Amino acid sequence: MVQETTGPTGETWDETLVRVFKANEIRLITYVPDKVLAPLIKRLHADDYFTVVCPAREEEAVGIVTGAYMGGLRGIVLMQTSGFATLPNALASLTVPYQIPLLMLISERGTLGDFQLGQVIVCRTMRPILNSLNIENYAIERQDDVEFIADRMIKQAYATQAAAAMILSPLLTARVKK
Amino acid sequence: MQAQLLNPVGREAAKVMNRSDLTRRLVAKLKHEEAVVGGIGHTHFDLWAAGQRPQNFYMLGTMGLAAPIAVGVALAQPQRKVFALEGDGSLLMQLGTLGTIASLQLKNLVVIVWDNGSYQITGGQPTLTATNVDLVAIGKGSGLVQSVWARDEAHFEALVEATLTSDGPLFICARTDNAPPAGVTERDAAKIRNKFMEGLKVNTRGNQQTYAGAA
Numbered sequence: 582m583v584q585e586t587t588g589p590t591g592e593t594w595d596e597t598l599v600r601v602f603k604a605n606e607i608r609l610i611t612y613v614p615d616k617v618l619a620p621l622i623k624r625l626h627a628d629d630y631f632t633v634v635c636p637a638r639e640e641e642a643v644g645i646v647t648g649a650y651m652g653g654l655r656g657i658v659l660m661q662t663s664g665f666a667t668l669p670n671a672l673a674s675l676t677v678p679y680q681i682p683l684l685m686l687i688s689e690r691g692t693l694g695d696f697q698l699g700q701v702i703v704c705r706t707m708r709p710i711l712n713s714l715n716i717e718n719y720a721i722e723r724q725d726d727v728e729f730i731a732d733r734m735i736k737q738a739y740a741t742q743a744a745a746a747m748i749l750s751p752l753l754t755a756r757v758k759k
Numbered sequence: 760m761q762a763q764l765l766n767p768v769g770r771e772a773a774k775v776m777n778r779s780d781l782t783r784r785l786v787a788k789l790k791h792e793e794a795v796v797g798g799i800g801h802t803h804f805d806l807w808a809a810g811q812r813p814q815n816f817y818m819l820g821t822m823g824l825a826a827p828i829a830v831g832v833a834l835a836q837p838q839r840k841v842f843a844l845e846g847d848g849s850l851l852m853q854l855g856t857l858g859t860i861a862s863l864q865l866k867n868l869v870v871i872v873w874d875n876g877s878y879q880i881t882g883g884q885p886t887l888t889a890t891n892v893d894l895v896a897i898g899k900g901s902g903l904v905q906s907v908w909a910r911d912e913a914h915f916e917a918l919v920e921a922t923l924t925s926d927g928p929l930f931i932c933a934r935t936d937n938a939p940p941a942g943v944t945e946r947d948a949a950k951i952r953n954k955f956m957e958g959l960k961v962n963t964r965g966n967q968q969t970y971a972g973a974a
Binding site for chain 1 (some may be wrong): 818821823830882960963
């Protein structure tokens with residue numbers, strides 16, 4: 582049963598995501614670093630439940646999670662917007678045709694006050710790419726929605742054997758006190 | 760693995776062999792449902808032609824991801840030996856993966872590269888290995904201690920036999936000619952995935968049944 586509200590009061594988005602990953606047996610974490618994702622990455626590294634792999638490129642992470650899924654180990658790729666922009670070929674030639682429930686968690690950079698010019702331009706490409714490949718995507722903007730969106734997107738991905746992109750909006754992440 | 764088998768031979772001294780023949784020699788030695796990920800192009804064509812084992816995965820696209828996919832399978836099923844077959848052109852697109860593999864030290868992973876020095880499927884344009892890149896040297900530089908050129912067919916077979924009973928990761932490079940592949944893979948991605956997952960005894964929700972392994 583999915584709760585429509587978050588769990589314990591005061592839980593941060595990264596704490597909630599760790600809980601949702603465990604509830605869905607997401608044991609393999611692959612990531613290419615991102616400053617916004619740093620607290621989540623730190624939490625995952627510190628938790629023995631997870632196998633954490635940090636490859637050189639996001640494409641590699643997609644390959645690893647794809648192989649792991651076919652071998653019976655559930656995983657996810659964590660990345661930032663610019664990292665996602667390196668993926669269209671892998672998504673179009675592997676993820677989509679082979680019907681892989683590839684889970685992606687993308688920290689949305691380049692909007693709502695980002696001063697990195699490259700991030701701002703590449704950000705414009707993210708949703709058009711996801712939508713043109715018909716990949717389920719949804720932005721998480723409020724703490725109250727983290728569990729509901731993440732849990733349901735993960736379950737839908739495995740039930741339908743289709744990829745899912747969870748986008749972490751600055752509305753969620755930039756409001757957290759560091 | 761015996762040090763003698765890993766005795767260094769440079770690319771120039773390695774015999775130019777035939778990819779279809781080597782693929783058949785590899786497959787003939789797989790008796791314990793070992794997984795094989797065949798990279799894009801003639802690599803997976805020849806894997807297909809060597810016999811459609813349920814534990815074979817054929818990549819219809821995505822240059823450079825055969826090894827990462829094999830890494831994923833190897834992480835998921837530590838009891839199963841997993842082979843990645845990749846071409847030199849594909850591996851050149853994803854060299855960082857050699858470092859990733861070395862960092863993970865997966866005992867059950869073997870990466871084999873067919874190095875014909877060319878993009879054979881697109882008309883034989885030369886790759887960087889035809890002039891100046893030595894993939895075994897890159898493997899070693901990436902931290903893969905067991906990186907080796909196959910000297911000839913007998914050496915290749917000895918390496919495969921040894922790796923079935925000793926710890927990886929192992930990185931084998933074999934020089935190959937530009938003879939055409941022995942067959943063409945059926946182009947049905949969903950069917951390929953389903954058969955592979957059945958072969959690995961995994962359901963589509965990503966849950967695994969038991970596999971006892973080779974022992």
